[in-house]
Amino acid sequence: MQPLRNGKTLLFPNRPVLAGWASAGGKKEAEGPLSDWFDLKLSEGHFHEKTWEKAESRMQRMTLGCLLKKTGLKTNDVDAVFSGDLLNQCIGSTFALRATGLPVLGLYGACSTMAEGLLLAAAAVNAGYCSRAVAMTSSHFASSERQYRFPLGYGGQRTPTAQWTVTGCGAVLVREGSGGPAVTAATPGAIADKGVKDANNMGAAMAFAAYQTIRAHLEETRLSPEDFDAIVTGDLGWLGHELVAELFRRDGVRLDGRYLDCGLMIYDRARQDVHCGGSGCGCSASVLCGKLLGEMKRGTWKRILFCGTGALLSPVSVQQKESIPAICHAVQIEQ
Amino acid sequence: MQPLRNGKTLLFPNRPVLAGWASAGGKKEAEGPLSDWFDLKLSEGHFHEKTWEKAESRMQRMTLGCLLKKTGLKTNDVDAVFSGDLLNQCIGSTFALRATGLPVLGLYGACSTMAEGLLLAAAAVNAGYCSRAVAMTSSHFASSERQYRFPLGYGGQRTPTAQWTVTGCGAVLVREGSGGPAVTAATPGAIADKGVKDANNMGAAMAFAAYQTIRAHLEETRLSPEDFDAIVTGDLGWLGHELVAELFRRDGVRLDGRYLDCGLMIYDRARQDVHCGGSGCGCSASVLCGKLLGEMKRGTWKRILFCGTGALLSPVSVQQKESIPAICHAVQIEQ
Secondary structure, rough: OOOEOOOOOOEOOOEEEEEEEEEEEEHHHHOOOOOOHOEOOOOOOOOOOOHHHHHHHHHHHHHHHHHHHHHHOHHHHHOOEEEEEHHHHHHHHHHOOOOOOOOEEEEOOOHHHHHHHHHHHHHHHOOOOOOOEEEEEEHHHHHHHHHHOOOHHOOOOOOOOOOEEOOOOEEEEEEOOOOEEEEEEOOOOEEEOOOOOOOOHHHHHHHHHHHHHHHHHHHHHHHOOHHEEEEEEOOOHHHHHHHHHHHHHOOOOHHHHHHEHHHHHOOOOOOOOOOOEOOOHHHHHHHHHHHHHHHHHOOOOOOOEEEEEEEOOOOOHHHHOOOOOEEEEEEEEEE | OOOEEEOOEEEEOOOOEEEEEEEEEHHHHHOOOOOOOOOOEEEOOOOOOHHHHHHHHHHHHHHHHHHHHHOOOOHHOOOOEEEEOOOHHHHHHHHHOOOOOOEEEEEEOHHHHHHHHHHHHHHHHHOOOOOEEEEEEEEEEHHHHHHHHHHHHOOOOOOOOOEEEEEEEEEEEEEOOOOOOOEEEEOOEEEOOOOOOOOOOOOHHHHHHHHHHHHHHHHHHOHHHHHHOOOEEOHHHHHHHHHHHHHHOOOOOHHHHHHHHHHHHOOOOOOOOOOOOOEEEHHHHHHHHHHHHHHHHOOOHHHHHHHEEEEOOHHHHOOOOOOOOOOEEEEEEEE
């Protein structure tokens, strides 16, 4: 039997296949450069629900429904769902899944949740615990602002380093069998905390975690950046992206044009008022389940490293003057 | 190769070993009937920290330290930690682990977190992704009350069906190799929501989820209740325990004295003012990592089913008049 680990990196020699994916984006996201990649474009923030939290939950339900339709599966064909979100007690995911009857393994990885879920779903399928597993997550601009920052009606000003929480969702089906793209390896991240305390500068808070996990993944897989067509972080935004590139430059490693960030891809910063870029669980999830996997299917890219990044703060930890711990999980996807 | 699943149940033929465990309890827990089983007894709620949240985080750090000491390991010998807690954005776990450098897979399963973490840690070790993995979780009475209910200073009355959130923590090391006790199978649960809306009656909200997962586990492993020395739910308390027993009675299945509940074991309800019993992530975690695994080590029990139960509500979902979804994950442990 082939080894399933090297250092802390998990290896998936059975090549669990990404057999289908679905993504949803809100109004602002559908006006951005990735518009054509969304399966569902939701033009109204409440999606006909009474509250933003219920709207976020509905968005996950709709995206899962879309995924099942695209893959021709019935709900019960899925063995397990790995999901979570940013809302307190992950009610976005929980309420979306409560009527499905599917086994749910609830996650909290902040904005790294899509990568964490994909890592665990691929691990479960590669080992043979599941035949088909789904990884899913979402975020909603309005439910996040209410919970993490200020009520929208307050009209607070945003600082230059702030990012814009994406209203979006992504769901991906991992299954046994052949075909592509497939998940071939993944590195779960350790928490990094370099003392950043500004909750409006999460790119800076997360940059070192991203650098640390990407470096560990490259070392343990013995691959170099040139072996990837794209290395894509989740939601570092403009400042975090700069910092990661700089940390690698100091090691003498140039990531150049192959280093992308979902938070920079999802909006047009020149035209859309999003300051440093997009953020939120739904940012990397909707970009993965739209453009990233779409480009792999087209054959534009043969191998990418998808690196979900999460800031593990809470409003309480910020009020208690704590710095912001961050995490990054890296998932290697190959055609 | 032996199959690793039957239905939705995961099978662990390589018998990942529970090589060590550690538990902590607060003042009230140390005054209860399980007092002798705690490794750490914390007599003062703040544990010398400035806030309850920091105290909860410190309790996890201390419990992990105790586990490493008991097992003779250095921090870096651990390949991954599966952890989460009840605090918003799981800051109890995150801040406990931020300085360890260990890969962290963050979970949110409410009070089912210990079972969810143990399931995933055992799956990772059985497959060969990890050599040693830790599952850990905690709860703290005061941090939970503040977040889910009322500030303690408010002095609100508790209803008869209320439970008392345990100040406690449990951490268990799963590793490759031989010896016992070992995890041999586990069934991840589906969410059940029978419409209970009273956030002070979580036993009733969770009972059906527990019944559903235990029944699925028995069916898929082709075992009957008599094959277990104990079937132990997490924190259903007196009312939830009655309801689960009644649901099985209706199926013609008698669980009798082998059906236990950690929420009933941790306090002496006649002597301690806890209404329906204990609850919280730390309830099942500290009972598992104290009495349950202790009794297995002594040889009192040969096979148990540990069934973590979680109520997936949030204060926001309650305010929005939602009912309470619940989940239960079952983990089979054998000597």
